[in-house]
Structure formats: C-alpha cells, structure tokens
Amino acid sequence: MKPSASRLASAAVLGCILAAPPAVHAANWSDTSVFYRTGNNFREPANSKNVSKDIFGFTHVSGYDYGQNFLNVDILTSDRSDPARGGSQGAQEIYVVYAHQLYLGKVFKKDMSFGPVKEVALTTGFDWNTKDTAFAPKVRKVLIGPTLKFNVPKGFLDVSLLYYKEKNNNGIVGKSVDFDSTYRIALAWGVPFQLGPLPLSFEGFLNHTGEKGKDGFGDKTGPETWTDIFVMADVGQMVMGKPNTLRAGVGYEYIKNKFGATSDIAGSKTSTPMLKVQWHF
16 A cells, blocks of 8 residues: 555654654754845746745754754745735745754764765655645655765765655645655755855755656646755854854755746746845854
C-alpha cells in the first residue's frame, strides 16, 4: 500500500524527535536572528503580474554533539498584484522550514571524511505553509536523505540528496492533492570573505526538485529549480565594532517552474533582486 503524506509526515516528525539531542546535551553553539527582506518582481503561478513582497522572518540554527537544527519562519505580505481571497488587499503567507542533521560519524564514532568532505549527515525535515488566497495552499512537505558536509574554512557548504513528498491544497478545485514522491538535490552555503576593509559573506541555497506527478488541475508538473543568493555585509562590525550582529546586503531569487508549474503557465518563473537586513542576537 502506498504510504499517505500524513503517515510520512508523522514518520519524519518522529525521526526528528528521536534524532534530537537528549535534554542532558545542551547546544554547543547557536545563532538566532530576525530579518526583513523585500523585492518587487516576485511571481506567482497563473498570475502574469510582478508582485512586491515584504518578508519578515526568524531563523534559529544550533548545534550539539551529534548534529544540528535549523528553523526558519517567513511571514510574507504581497501587494494587491497577489490578492488575498476577496481581492481587497494583498495576500499574507506563513512559511515554516525545519531540518535536523544527524552526524553519522559522531553517532558511529567513525571518521566519515573523504576528500573535501568532513562529515556525512542524515537530514530529516519538513515544510509547512498557509496562505489566504483563493488557491488557499497548505503545503506539507517531508524530506529525508544523506548530506555531505564540505570542509569550508570559517563557513559551510552542504550538499544533500533527499527523498521528497508533498501534499498541498487546491482551493480553486476544492481538493487536497497528494503529489507523487520524487527527489530533491539541495545545496546550502555560507562563505565569509574580505573585500578590502569590508567583511562580507556569500550565502544562500539552491534546490532542484524533480517532477511530482499531476497537480490539482490534472496538469503534469515540471522539475523546479529555486535559488536565493545573497552577499551580506557585517555592518555591526564596521559601524559598532560588534561582529555578527547587524548585517545588510543584496540578493537575487531565481525560480523556474515554481511549485512545479511549467513554462507555459504565466508566473511560473521568478527573477528578482532583493534587499535584506538581519539582526543576530
């Protein structure tokens, strides 16, 4: 019998709980921040207009002896080009991403390094969202698979091959869609560098997700590529002498076949510059 998305989600959450650090193991390190980013050329499938969005968010990353946790919460507010249900104002969305990495070398007390790779991890995670448009999406994603953690001085580069399962709502046709299982290749990086006196960081992510069957309209989905790239300046260090506090920078978002919508559908491609300000505490 084919497992349902809810069963897979329950299994993934259970896996995250089992993999999480016991209470006796405090975090070895952590980083928590709030941020604001904005752009004027976001796109949404089946919408031919450019959309301006204000995005407020919260990010927490922490590590312990056997792994690390990542949590990101975005609160996105669109202008009226991406209308809420009823059309009187722009849509609002909440999007949550959680991921846990279990370091296999630490668990099995074995050196898993090879070449430029310093560790191999098992990544488990989920995405969750809600948005008040007529489409009324309710994304529920489950991901699990191996991650190669590369040795980057003072930074990081992770490359993952993940099993991907999604369930979503289609309010236009009034049904929940259980998409086919597929794969995701995921990269995430953060590389500090110096440009003269300027302390900078090159950071972001790139996800490539395979076809996931048919959507709620019965149309075949396409493979999705989504990347956010930022160059961030350590303003706190330059202005206040407090490194890793206030950061600001510019970024770029590119999406092909957004949410699996193919190129013949308006709004399936995003290409927009962004501005970002982030406060770490």
